[in-house]
Amino acid sequence: MAEPNRTLRWERRDESRVVIPRHGAMRVDGLVYATESLMAQGVDAAALGQVVAVATLPGIVTHSLAMPDIHWGYGFPIGGVAAFDMDEGIVSPGGVGFDINCGVRMLRSNLTLEDVSNRLDDLLAALFAAVPAGLGSHQRDIRLDRDRMRAVAREGAGWAVRQGFGSPSDLDVQEDRGRIADADFDAVSDKAIERGRDQLGTLGSGNHFVEVGVVDRIDEPAAAAAFGLFEGGIVVTLHTGSRGFGHQVCTDFLPWMDRAARQAGITLPDRQLACAPLRSGEGRAYLAAMACAANFAFANRQVLSHRVRQAFEAALRESPGHLGMAVVYDVAHNIAKVETHTVDGRSRRVCVHRKGATRALAAGHPDLPAPYRAVGQPVLVPGDMGRPSFVLVGMPGAARDTFASACHGAGRMLSRSAAIRSARGRDIRDELARRGVRVRAAGHETLAEEMPDAYKDAGEVVDVMHRAGVAARVARIRPLAVVKG
């Protein structure tokens, strides 16, 4: 259970933010986006301690930031954002997470709730059959040799499109067009490659899912229209990452980064903050291997999108392409990227770590696809299994204060084990059914680990982003049917 934090001194800056003043070895202040209500319950002391620890790392720029879905993670907090100077700064696998380029993709459709309301069981069955899910899930029909793995790692979602999974226009509406630059396959271990070979187009387990939902509220009509969203419309949300491939990349680099930090004379308050100077060989190699895993994850979501479209067409007996299942957007929420940001009125290249945080570009940014240029980037924020998800849009406050970043989800409130304990004697599937949500899960304990009570209210989390001017509410989506790992 998250304890109210009383051990660490912080000051409220405004209704949406608290500051942890620089002290001890901190190089910058901590800045946490959270209301009084979230600080009272939902933001635990351990996670705030991690905001402080990250603030001690060399080259950190402006603040050690955390979004309102902050919770405890490996080294860096989940919901954490930290940018580092390219000369003085570091890169850290703990600031990215084990699931490199874990992310979210949303597909819209021409379907309305009336079209699917009595077909949801068929749809769920078709999706469950089409999407390999669960721990160790793998593909029977896609097994990549080393050369194909290299192509996936270099080309990302574009590789999948060229193989016939989806259409070229899908690439226009993905962060970095579904491909991170500077991927070097030689920086990836044989073991990682072996683990990834049969995992392209698979869901995995834990909080990963495929969800069918209905848009039940529009807050910002112009942005919603640009994103293809309308009230009563059916959408599909995918949440998955780089599977065993990215996990192995992270695992491989941790001991090397630990050694690199010591060689560079960096004092770490926590071993899990293992890092290397951005200018070092280890730092560059990590970013090159991380890019391979990120591209694998983009390709994974691209293949899955194709499977989802096929499942919809099969279940609803529609011919290919007639359901209007266009990609709304695809975001990475576990990644480190070299980006240009305005810091103290000056344009600066920095390495932004987003760990459980979503990029949130405001209107007018040159990296936005033309149809979104006038409104801003979609920020996809899944809720828990039983409560709504949200589509937000990046706002100028993000460019000004958060290195163009926003929250990524509801944020876990109970540990997995605490959730399992609390679910004992309950029928979570039935509880969800009473809320109108059908669910099929591959793993036995997944429903307990992932039950709604284990999470904060995503609505409360996105309200903070909205009121702080970081990302504005565009649409709310009510869950109907969920495939879990």
Added chain:
DNA sequence: ATGTGC
């Protein structure tokens, strides 16, 4: 998150 763990 993860062929769950020194």
